Amino acid sequence: MEASVSEVLTLKPPWQDVPLAGGPLPEIALPSNCPGCGVGLDREELAAHVYVCDCGHHFQLRADSWIALLADGDTWSERWSDVRPHDLLDWKMPKPYHLTIEQAREEGLNEAVRTGTALLGGRPVWLGVFDFRFVGGTLSIVAGERLARGLEGAASDRLPYILVAASGGARMQEGVLALMQMAKANGAVGRLHAAGLPYFCILTDPTYGGTAASLALLGDVNIAEPEAKIGFTGPRVIKQATYADLPPDFQTADFQLKHGQVDMVVPRVEIRPLLAHLVDLYT
Amino acid sequence: MRERQPGTLSVWQVVELARHAERPYALDYIRRMAPDFVEYHGDRLGADDQALVGGVGTWNGRTTMFLGQQKGRNFPERVRRNFGMMHPEGYRKAMRLARQAAKFGFPIICLVDTPGAYPGAGAEERGIAAAIAAAIMEWFWIPVPVITAIIGEGGSGRCARAGGGGPGPDAGELDLLGRHARGGGVDRVARQLTQGGGRRAIADHLP
Numbered sequence: 001m002e003a004s005v006s007e008v009l010t011l012k013p014p015w016q017d018v019p020l021a022g023g024p025l026p027e028i029a030l031p032s033n034c035p036g037c038g039v040g041l042d043r044e045e046l047a048a049h050v051y052v053c054d055c056g057h058h059f060q061l062r063a064d065s066w067i068a069l070l071a072d073g074d075t076w077s078e079r080w081s082d083v084r085p086h087d088l089l090d091w092k093m094p095k096p097y098h099l100t101i102e103q104a105r106e107e108g109l110n111e112a113v114r115t116g117t118a119l120l121g122g123r124p125v126w127l128g129v130f131d132f133r134f135v136g137g138t139l140s141i142v143a144g145e146r147l148a149r150g151l152e153g154a155a156s157d158r159l160p161y162i163l164v165a166a167s168g169g170a171r172m173q174e175g176v177l178a179l180m181q182m183a184k185a186n187g188a189v190g191r192l193h194a195a196g197l198p199y200f201c202i203l204t205d206p207t208y209g210g211t212a213a214s215l216a217l218l219g220d221v222n223i224a225e226p227e228a229k230i231g232f233t234g235p236r237v238i239k240q241a242t243y244a245d246l247p248p249d250f251q252t253a254d255f256q257l258k259h260g261q262v263d264m265v266v267p268r269v270e271i272r273p274l275l276a277h278l279v280d281l282y283t
Numbered sequence: 284m285r286e287r288q289p290g291t292l293s294v295w296q297v298v299e300l301a302r303h304a305e306r307p308y309a310l311d312y313i314r315r316m317a318p319d320f321v322e323y324h325g326d327r328l329g330a331d332d333q334a335l336v337g338g339v340g341t342w343n344g345r346t347t348m349f350l351g352q353q354k355g356r357n358f359p360e361r362v363r364r365n366f367g368m369m370h371p372e373g374y375r376k377a378m379r380l381a382r383q384a385a386k387f388g389f390p391i392i393c394l395v396d397t398p399g400a401y402p403g404a405g406a407e408e409r410g411i412a413a414a415i416a417a418a419i420m421e422w423f424w425i426p427v428p429v430i431t432a433i434i435g436e437g438g439s440g441r442c443a444r445a446g447g448g449g450p451g452p453d454a455g456e457l458d459l460l461g462r463h464a465r466g467g468g469v470d471r472v473a474r475q476l477t478q479g480g481g482r483r484a485i486a487d488h489l490p
């Protein structure tokens with residue numbers, strides 16, 4: 001006798017045995033109460049639960065959090081961290097760009113994108129991770145260069161590339177030089193696709209502008225975190241330009257699922273097991 | 284009626300069986316064939332057509348791309364699935380996933396179960412004729428094995444083709460195909476498909 005539909009649906013897929021994180025996540029700055037449910041936060045419990053509240057609120061992670069979440073133990077091997085930003089346009093607004101860079105560097109941040117190799121549940125992968133704290137995770141010359149080299153590295157190593165996006169768009173302080181990174185990164189994505197290798201994009205809050213309009217939405221599989229905002233033009237600018245009434249769920253992950261831009265909306269606790277499964281399926 | 288041999292049913296009874304709400308639907312097959320199935324959504328252009336389901340899973344030890352029209356068992360679910368009638372976005376989603384299967388060399392299994400493409404104003408506004416046309420053309424160039432099974436209704440050959448397999452016979456014949464899932468009539472199905480050219484299109488892609 002065949003199993004009934006309900007039995008089949010409750011079968012636990014083999015990939016759910018993969019732990020939800022590769023190691024402990026670094027501590028991140030948190031408000032005292034959850035913006036989702038208002039309950040006071042237990043930091044240790046939250047860290048163990050990859051910074052997802054019981055109410056479902058996902059706290060924004062940093063690049064090092066995502067690396068710790070996805071990579072097994074100490075398998076992360078960062079590449080091209082010595083590629084550094086410069087104020088090529090002598091940008092002054094809203095404050096001198098060279099000061100912005102210096103300040104971020106003093107805070108221990110190394111540009112808006114970090115890339116390298118790691119094992120994910122024992123499977124070798126390339127990772128590219130945005131850090132929203134570095135000038136809003138903006139796509140810059142350095143970010144574009146690291147992404148393009150990483151994508152080309154994945155193509156020549158014949159490994160999957162996993163991107164974690166969190167970005168306000170292209171970095172205005174680098175002007176057209178930042179916009180050019182959209183083309184450079186996408187050229188490298190095209191090479192990865194042409195080499196027949198998988199490209200998985202994790203879209204976290206927020207993914208906007210030149211990043212959304214270049215490599216972040218080109219995954220073979222686009223996976224969004226619940227309630228992440230994903231779009232091209234932000235709602236404030238749209239309202240200013242068109243006086244449009246926007247729906248309450250405008251540009252949320254579910255909105256983009258409904259509008260065909262993402263394959264699935266996956267809670268953070270399931271992302272690593274799912275990625276491990278996808279890597280198995282695609283390699 | 285279920286107990287009777289297919290050969291003793293009237294034509295209309297066969298059609299009723301093909302449309303029966305208790306028939307297994309595409310997702311019932313897919314989740315049994317590949318318990319590790321991961322469903323994908325969206326055409327990456329503007330919508331996710333829930334009349335067309337698709338995704339990857341392991342079948343017979345190989346990663347396989349599954350595509351199929353999905354109906355609903357109760358009224359809200361039927362509305363959500365649009366009674367298994369695809370909008371242009373469904374064809375575009377199917378082709379996006381077929382291209383992905385081609386990229387990775389995954390075989391494709393198509394499970395056809397539809398009364399036909401959606402006959403509505405919105406579908407016309409968004410180019411359903413062009414979406415179907417492009418899908419038919421592109422299927423010939425998908426360089427992986429494509430196996431199509433008609434698991435219920437295969438109304439209006441158009442959907443069978445977009446579900447996978449090139450030109451097929453006309454509506455009336457395909458409605459009859461529902462019976463082959465119950466045993467008998469497989470030869471006749473094959474004959475009809477061959478006459479319609481559908482089988483040839485599939486066979487061309489087999490290694």
Ligand SMILES: [Zn+2]
Pocket residue numbers: 034035036037038039053054055056057
């Ligand atoms: Zn909460």
